[in-house]
Every structure is written in C-alpha cells, then in structure tokens.
Amino acid sequence: MKNEKHLRNWLTEMNLDHPLVIAGPCSAETEEQVLEIAHQLKDSDATVMRAGIWKPRTRPGNFEGVGAIGLKWLKRAKEETGLMIATEVANKTHVDLALEADVDVLWIGARSTVSPFIVQEIADALQGTDKIVLVKNPVNPDLALWLGGVERLYNANIKNLGVIHRGFSTYEKIKYRNNPEWQIAIDLQNQFPDLPILVDPSHIAGDRNLVFDICQIALDLNYDGMIVETHHTPDKAWSDAAQQITPDFLKQMTIDLRIRKKEGAEEFNKKLNVMRSKIDVIDNQLIEFLGKRMQVADEIGELKKENNVAILQPERWNKVLHRLSIEGEKKDLSKDFVERLTKAMHEESIAHQHKIISQ
Numbered sequence: 001m002k003n004e005k006h007l008r009n010w011l012t013e014m015n016l017d018h019p020l021v022i023a024g025p026c027s028a029e030t031e032e033q034v035l036e037i038a039h040q041l042k043d044s045d046a047t048v049m050r051a052g053i054w055k056p057r058t059r060p061g062n063f064e065g066v067g068a069i070g071l072k073w074l075k076r077a078k079e080e081t082g083l084m085i086a087t088e089v090a091n092k093t094h095v096d097l098a099l100e101a102d103v104d105v106l107w108i109g110a111r112s113t114v115s116p117f118i119v120q121e122i123a124d125a126l127q128g129t130d131k132i133v134l135v136k137n138p139v140n141p142d143l144a145l146w147l148g149g150v151e152r153l154y155n156a157n158i159k160n161l162g163v164i165h166r167g168f169s170t171y172e173k174i175k176y177r178n179n180p181e182w183q184i185a186i187d188l189q190n191q192f193p194d195l196p197i198l199v200d201p202s203h204i205a206g207d208r209n210l211v212f213d214i215c216q217i218a219l220d221l222n223y224d225g226m227i228v229e230t231h232h233t234p235d236k237a238w239s240d241a242a243q244q245i246t247p248d249f250l251k252q253m254t255i256d257l258r259i260r261k262k263e264g265a266e267e268f269n270k271k272l273n274v275m276r277s278k279i280d281v282i283d284n285q286l287i288e289f290l291g292k293r294m295q296v297a298d299e300i301g302e303l304k305k306e307n308n309v310a311i312l313q314p315e316r317w318n319k320v321l322h323r324l325s326i327e328g329e330k331k332d333l334s335k336d337f338v339e340r341l342t343k344a345m346h347e348e349s350i351a352h353q354h355k356i357i358s359q
C-alpha cells in the first residue's frame with residue numbers, strides 16, 4: 001500500500017468545516033440510553049454516533065456488551081437523528097451482523113489489531129465494502145503491525161480507510177491509561193499523509209478531565225478528528241465510567257478547541273525561516289558533538305581492548321546519567337527526555353566499543 005490522495009476521499013466528501021467527531025457511549029446499554037444520547041448529540045459537531053455492542057473486557061466477569069440487539073437500537077438512533085452509526089467488530093459474525101444493520105463505520109479494536117489472523121478474517125468478511133473502516137492502533141507500540149492491519153483491509157479492496165490512535169499499554173503506572181507515544185502516530189502520518197487519523201482521547205486518558213487536552217494536542221499534530229466516549233450520565237455508565245464525557249461537555253469542547261492553520265502568512269514565514277535556520281545550525285552542532293563524543297568512546301574502547309576490560313561500566317554510566325539529568329533540569333529539559341537521550345548515547349557508545357573490541 002502506498003500513500004495516495006484518494007485515501008482521504010471519504011472524509012473530504014463529508015464536507016465538514018470542522019474536525020470529524022465520532023461520539024457516543026462506550027457501550028450500548030439500553031434502547032432508551034442509546035436514543036437519549038443520540039438526540040443529545042444531534043445538534044453537536046458529531047457526524048457519527050459510536051457505541052460498543054460486543055465488549056470483551058480485559059478480565060472476564062464485567063459487563064460484556066448487549067450483543068446484536070444493540071444494533072437495532074443504533075439503527076433506530078440513525079433513523080431518528082440522521083447521525084451515521086459506528087461500532088467495533090472483532091470477527092466475521094460481528095461484521096455480518098453490522099453490515100446487515102447497515103452500520104456506516106466499523107472499527108477494529110486495539111486487541112484485534114494485534115492479531116493478523118483476526119484482521120484478515122474481518123478483511124475477508126468485509127471484502128469490497130464501501131463502509132468506512134477504522135483501525136485502532138495495536139495495544140503494543142508497533143507501527144508495522146498497525147499499518148499491516150490497514151494493508152490487509154486495503155488488499156481486500158476496502159478503500160474507505162482510516163486509523164484511530166488510542167495509545168499503547170504500559171506496565172508502569174503513568175498519568176494516562178494508555179501511553180500516547182505521539183511519535184508513532186507522527187511516523188504513520190509521515191508515511192501516509194493522506195490516510196485520515198483520529199484521536200481516541202478517552203482511551204488514552206482513562207479520565208474525562210484529560211480529554212480536552214489530548215484532543216488539543218492531536219489537533220496541533222494535524223489529526224483529522226476524534227472519537228470520544230460520550231454518555232448522558234457518565235458516572236452511571238456500565239463500562240469506562242471515568243473516561244466518558246457528557247454531550248454538553250463535548251459541545252463546549254468543540255467550541256473551545258483551537259483549530260490551527262496548516263501554514264501561516266508571509267510575515268510569519270519570514271520569521272519562521274530565520275528561527276528554523278538557527279535550529280539547523282544547532283542541529284549540526286549537536287551531530288558534530290555527538291560524533292566527537294563517539295570518537296572519545298572509540299579511544300576508550302581501544303584502551304579497554306588493550307587492557308582486556310569490560311565495555312559496560314555501570315558505576316561510571318550511573319554517574320553520567322545522574323549528572324546529565326541534573327544539567328538537563330537546569331536547562332528546563334524534562335527528566336524523561338534527558339534520560340532517553342542519555343540512554344541512546346550510551347547505547348551508541350557501547351555499540352562503537354563492541355565493534356572495536358571484537359575486531
């Protein structure tokens with residue numbers, strides 16, 4: 001699959017003057033709930049209403065979705081409000097039932113994207129459909145697996161495609177439920193600038209108080225829209241209560257979010273170019289200094305070789321890490337960034353010395 005302009009046709013044809021909004025509850029719970037939310041979303045920016053019908057949870061024993069009956073409720077919501085409807089599919093039966101109910105947008109969940117078997121089954125069941133199919137990132141930070149999922153659909157002649165960035169699982173506790181790892185989505189956009197990308201702030205955040213900020217970051221990174229869990233009484237939701245927002249909150253949020261221009265005017269460009277040349281000079285210096293650092297690491301490697309001393313020196317390495325994190329703090333660099341940078345430098349100097357010692 002190559003990037004092609006036509007990848008965004010389905011989105012362009014929606015003719016929206018704002019980012020695409022897909023909103024609705026984590027799970028369809030009752031017919032009344034689905035219809036109530038649909039009517040509250042009717043005069044919002046939402047074009048599509050979402051609701052989970054089948055909800056396999058991390059651990060069994062929780063509410064696992066209402067099943068196929070929920071599709072009837074969604075269909076009724078569509079008839080009454082004109083909203084398009086969306087749900088998650090995870091196997092051929094789901095696809096067949098969703099197509100029968102004329103669901104407009106189908107998405108593949110993060111736990112399905114990890115499995116090429118499942119994605120292929122879904123792709124085969126959807127073969128040639130003109131429905132919109134969105135692929136959530138896999139739970140693990142693996143861009144090839146994510147794109148592989150999209151490609152399986154593309155190869156099954158499904159042309160209305162997009163991706164949803166919902167963040168990645170981590171073992172350590174972090175501020176977010178799922179780590180956004182924005183760089184992965186940026187890499188995806190670099191390879192496929194015309195493949196529509198939506199943010200799922202609800203699953204990244206796990207907390208409704210963070211939803212706005214995540215949407216703003218995504219818009220600043222040129223995302224095309226958002227899929228947001230929205231419930232009329234979020235605290236009473238049967239699943240993911242903490243991360244759902246109300247339709248009113250959504251309406252205010254889409255007013256408050258700042259949509260920035262892709263490019264600026266002439267005066268802006270002049271100033272920008274001056275600043276960018278400064279960055280270019282500094283980047284060159286950084287590379288030059290890194291090269292110099294590696295030359296010294298090479299000399300240390302020669303010395304270690306002559307004296308038969310191990311490459312990794314944990315005590316020295318810990319001192320370097322500690323010293324640079326203090327220096328970084330003084331320069332207003334985040335601890336996390338300095339740590340990652342220092343580790344990357346260390347890895348490179350270990351690789352250099354390894355090459356020397358094994359010669």
Ligand SMILES: C=C(O[C@@H]1C=C(C(=O)O)C=C[C@H]1O)C(=O)O
Pocket residue numbers: 297300311312313314316317320345346349350353
């Ligand atoms: C350069 C050395 O080798 C390794 C690389 C280090 C670094 O890049 O700063 C530090 C300690 C060693 O693990 C060294 O021993 O000083």
